[in-house]
Amino acid sequence: MRDYVKAKVGEQHLVPLISSPDVFTQSVFDALPNAFVMKANHGSSFVEIVQDKSKVTFDGLRTMANRWMSTDFYLIARERHYRQIRPRIFFEELLLDEHRQIPADYKVHCFGGKSGRPMMYIVVISDRFGNNTRGDVFDVHWNHLDVGIGPYARSTTPPPPPENLNSILDMAAVLAEDFNYVRVDLYAPGNAVYFGELTFTPGAGVVPMRPDRVDFEWGRLLT
Template structure:
């Protein structure tokens, strides 16, 4: 009953006072009150997006709709091969699934499952998992309202693995108009750690609280790094800030996703000063 009432309350707040909800959760998580009229820190800018967003942010946050945008912007060669898209998982589609694949819901973050062996997931089990995704009103979890108007659907993509048969590194580009940073996330789903670089592949201080690799210089620079920079430079326009995720498999780049409010807009920096420094990178024009 309490969970139902809280969900009902958040649904009401999303229509009447989303800014108030975001402000209260922001202070509870980060320890200072945000100024949304004149945001100065990175987190203030991002948190404001949770209730003040554009239709384009909604479009590009939809993991199905974004594929057409990316194809037109940089070419479909950067898209992970799509096997199926559907309103819900049917037994007919389940029977057609290959032995390995990735299944996702399109309307939020964290709705994904890497399947290396289909025999590990019966139709009933996979149906239950995906139905739970579809029934979740993701935009209410953190009041990230740019997800609100995305119709929940499922997509199945080819499972990308590196030359060692492992899940590939995740290249997360933090893109400002004047500067770009890159977090390389290694050993994903096992012992995830990050190495942080600038756009010239020079090691940089990772600003957030997260487990880091011991020596970022041991993380090999991908041969197609310059192409990655070109890709994210094109895709990140015209946004003041967006995080863009890419993968590189067999020296081929694949688009991952756009994220406009990473960490729900309340990523914890190591220091307030770094939060403020990143806030100054936003284009004020």
């Protein structure tokens, strides 16, 4: 995936990779910086944010990594693209915004990328790893839509558009141009834009949307 993104939009949009070891050992742990993110490549929510290495242990992270590695994510909801992925643990730099917080997650749903500029809706997940997680849906003009998605509550006061909104949308469009549908996840701390992931079956295709008609309306865009 990193090679695909590098070829499409450039290496500068990849979150810097610290390590991608064949085996997670004590020496790998010892070489990690004070702050990092541990991930696995073969499923959803395999993410562990470490902001202070002194507060975690190698044994604790290894147990978590082994649990991830032993999980066949295809068997959970039969999302077939997970079936051929060779499981791997890797470590990335921890991205922080100007307030030293985890940046918002811009999940750009892209419909019809193969036919030109896709139809796009942006789901902004704020404070994803905190105690006040919110999910807000916008169109490309940053109109706050009366749409709820998944378990997230909408913000009473919606977040303002990022200064680099056009860059976010342009990158999402480029990464979506080989697909009829894909959700492009991006981060935009400061004035940068970083790639998160490409998702073809968000929530295994069963995440509830509110009101129900939105599920139908977005589904029609797949035809």
